[in-house]
Amino acid sequence: MERESHYLWGRRYLLSVRQEDAKPSIKLGHRRITLTVRPGSRQSKREAIMHAWHKSLLHDTVPALIRKWEPRLGVKVNHYFLQRMKTKWGGCNHQARNIRLNTELVKKPKDLLEYVVVHEMIHLIAPTHSEHFLALMSKHYPAWREARDGLNELPLAAAAWDRH
Numbered sequence: 001m002e003r004e005s006h007y008l009w010g011r012r013y014l015l016s017v018r019q020e021d022a023k024p025s026i027k028l029g030h031r032r033i034t035l036t037v038r039p040g041s042r043q044s045k046r047e048a049i050m051h052a053w054h055k056s057l058l059h060d061t062v063p064a065l066i067r068k069w070e071p072r073l074g075v076k077v078n079h080y081f082l083q084r085m086k087t088k089w090g091g092c093n094h095q096a097r098n099i100r101l102n103t104e105l106v107k108k109p110k111d112l113l114e115y116v117v118v119h120e121m122i123h124l125i126a127p128t129h130s131e132h133f134l135a136l137m138s139k140h141y142p143a144w145r146e147a148r149d150g151l152n153e154l155p156l157a158a159a160a161w162d163r164h
Contacts, residue, residue: 004017006033006050006107007107007108008028008033008057008106008107009106009107009108009109009110010107010108010109010110010112011031012031013028013031013032013033014031014032014033015032015033015034015035016032016033016034016035017035017036017037017046018034018035018036018037019036019037019038019039019040019041020036020037020038020039021038021039022036022038024036024037024038024041024045024049026049026050026053035049035050037049051084051103054103054106054107055082055103055106057106058082058101058103058105058106058113059082061110061113062080062082062101062113062117063080065113065114065117066080066099066117066121069117069118069121069140070121072140073118073121073122073124073125073136073140074125075097075121075124075125076097077097077098077099077121077124078096078097078098079096079097079098079099080098080099080100080101081098081099081100081101082100082101082102082103083100083101083102083103084102084103084104085100085102085103085104088102089101089102089104089105089116089119089151090102090105090116090117090119090120091120092120092121092123092124092127094123094124094127097124099117099120099121099123099124100120101113101116101117101120102116108151109150111147112147112150112151115141115144115147115148115151116151118137118140118141118144119137119141119144122136122137122140
């Protein structure tokens with residue numbers, strides 16, 4: 001059994017990998033994530049299972065945040081997309097009214113995910129980081145500077161998969 005640290009919603013969990021001749025699964029316990037994979041599964045397969053799980057957790061959380069903020073901001077998000085991003089937490093295509101969110105956000109506290117959602121939604125009103133954008137952020141999400149700083153201070157990922 002391998003043991004690694006992983007973050008989920010800002011909390012640190014111990015990852016236990018079990019090998020079983022069964023469909024791959026993930027179980028979240030009190031301070032433990034148990035990943036069950038078939039014997040001989042490659043690391044890339046384990047990573048793909050974890051990434052799919054992370055995306056499913058975000059898909060369970062993001063729509064409610066968008067619905068919460070659409071009437072407050074007076075905007076409509078047509079679609080949101082989740083993807084791995086190396087350098088950014090989110091992105092916005094204001095013409096298409098779409099937002100993109102980094103799947104690594106699942107590792108951060110939920111209030112920081114909310115900050116990124118609000119940030120990208122405000123870009124639907126103010127596409128650049130202009131004075132107008134900053135004023136809207138301050139009006140609708142007064143603690144945005146603290147959230148931004150917290151997002152960049154916390155560890156992005158836990159132990160690397162190949163570390164053992």
